Amino acid sequence: MRIAHISDTHITSESAYKGYAYDLIANEINNGDFDFVIHTGDVTNQGLREEYERATYELKKIQKPLVVIPGNHDVRNVGYALFEEFIGPLNGVFEFDDGVVIWVDSTIPDLSDGRVGSQKFKWLRERLKEYSDRRFKIVAAHHHLVPLPDTGRERNVLFNAGDVLDLLLRYDVNLYTCGHKHVPNVYRVEDLVVDNAGCTSCRKTRKGDVNSYNIVTLHDDGRVEVRIRRVTGEERAKEHRPVRPKLFIPKGKRLLRIVQVSESNVSERAYFRRKVLENAIRTINERLKPDVVVHCGDVVDMGIERYYERAYEFYERIKAEKLVVPGHNDITYLGYDLFSEYFGQPGIKEINGVTFIPVLSAQYETPIGVVGRMGQKKLGELLEEYRDSFTVVVMHHNIVPIPRSREVGFLEDAGDVLRVITIGEANLVLTGHGGNAFGIKVEKTPIVNAGSISWELHRNPYGNSFNLIDIYPDMMVAFEVQATWGSGRLVGIWKIKSPFKSPSPPRPSP
Ligand SMILES: [Fe+2]
Ligand SMILES: [Fe+2]
Known part of the structure; x- marks a missing residue:
């Protein structure tokens, strides 16, 4: 199973929008061997109607099943109402073969910070219970879960990131995908792979970076590979094999x-x-x-x-x-x-x-x-x-x-x-x-x-x-x-x- 993970397109109606990076990546995705695509939010820049109109046109260029999650920029100016009108539900479930993507809206109107509020937290827990027998469980949201390097002052992590992280680990989630800080990064947190996409198509990259997207491969034996692919063609991959069994008996003397x-x-x-x-x-x-x-x-x-x-x-x-x-x-x-x-x-x-x-x-x-x-x-x-x-x-x-x-x-x-x-x-x-x-x-x-x-x-x-x-x-x-x-x-x-x-x-x- 191969998934293209794009994020932070920040589509505007203006000519300043970096559409060529988007077109290049959309093309690669269409010509590549991908089963579906996840967009982890900030589809638009200000949540405005004309931006959503342009975004609908741009997203149609991707000819694969597409899961789109709202980001903090999408909900600006009460953009969450337009998100539902132009794109789809703010929270939802996408099923594939032996896996599931559960996406949750982590935005707070008019703030850059994130939160999975108590009702959504319960909803997420219920979905994780419902799909607990799936081999691959993916949770997707806009905000990052674990602090990221090269973000300047670390902020706008989910207010309740600790609780969400704890929940994902309890339910053996394999992959958490997110965006938001425009920094591509992959961390292994226990058996959870935390996959941060960078910025697919806007000017605001950090540390002079270029636009990128991530390629996720779920292997039959449980391995999860995430490959960060930049528009320059440069690639960096990381693979995680789940640790089994999880309990060990100590050998030798205590040190x-x-x-x-x-x-x-x-x-x-x-x-x-x-x-x-x-x-x-x-x-x-x-x-x-x-x-x-x-x-x-x-x-x-x-x-x-x-x-x-x-x-x-x-x-x-x-x-x-x-x-x-x-x-x-x-x-x-x-x-x-x-x-x-x-x-x-x-x-x-x-x-x-x-x-x-x-x-x-x-x-x-x-x-x-x-x-x-x-x-x-x-x-x-x-x-x-x-x-x-x-x-x-x-x-x-x-x-x-x-x-x-x-x-x-x-x-x-x-x-x-x-x-x-x-x-x-x-x-x-x-x-x-x-x-x-x-x-x-x-x-x-x-x-x-x-x-x-x-x-x-x-x-x-x-x-x-x-x-x-x-x-x-x-x-x-x-x-x-x-x-x-x-x-x-x-x-x-x-x-x-x-x-x-x-x-x-x-x-x-x-
Ligand atoms: Fe963003
Ligand atoms: Fe964001």
Whole structure:
């Protein structure tokens, strides 16, 4: 099965419209061996009637079955009414042989941001249930699901991208296709292939790129291949073979045990649960006995001395080695100086052959994080320098969306940071924002977020918790440990390839 994936044609009625790129691609599609075509939105530029009239004419040039999804530009000026009139339903289902495309309208009138609202979310879940026996399940929407590189400031991701991502993974969706940022990109997120089309025919490409479309091939054995094809003829392909089976039994001795903590928010406020934190520290010291405890930030609720003093008392009780990176709460008021005074500037730490690389992402007086271009470059260099080691990147802010939390601007350069991490093949990333435990593997890198260990204002149905991550020679397993009860539940289990590439094998932990 071969699918042509076009997007962001931004058709206008003016002569400035880059119709030649569109014609070239439409021609290739007509002459190519494609079963159908998906257009992931921004068909028109302003959602105007004359644009829809022109778009109807242009879309007819494609002589293959065509699925068209609305984009934020299509719904401008109440264009969603015209979309239904000229093009078709805003949400729908397209069935093919042993597969299905479920498309969902992710637009919000007059905003560039995206959302799959609660009714549509239920509708999507119902469709995924209905078609759960199909071999290939494709979900299509306009907005991207995972932060993209080269987009400037990362924004306009779906507000509830974490929930949508979680839903797609639960229902074993094979492919998510989208457009919107005019950047062609392919990521493997667990067994889901996230296929972003670039810009098929408008002038607004990024970083001097040219127009392009993606070619998706679904193989009988379950492999999914996405080929980015630019109008210059240049092609880049990526193929994913689903991992089966998904559960592994560890072989060999455990190499490292990490306890990952976040958002303790030590304070005198009622939301800080002192007893829960004390209990968790007892569980860590007496039962779990990790090699290292990593705190992913928001140690205190506010950057004042009294809170730092208390937090220091708590963390002094932890017997294992500690690595603490600041969150945005930690550097409010005098926090920037207090953090260094009490916990020291986080630096590179090597334990049992594992290299922990802390990254500072918090800024003064805002929950929005940034690594920055210089920070990205430094991180890339460190990942290169420690390529032969097992690298763990530690930071506060999220680089992948977290269920139950709103995904707007949490890390403004998340897309570029995620690229640095995947290219550098970091072996693990630990984050701690969003108040919910979550773990997914993007490309070769598991990314694990910790919920809140002792702050009442969290988003975790499991309650206050922290993560326990065990690394074995061939696999890694992450559990979430309930902070009060000490019970655990699986967050993720990942096969890893030869984690320790260094000639001298690391000392196994007792
Ligand atoms: Fe667009
Ligand atoms: Fe868009």
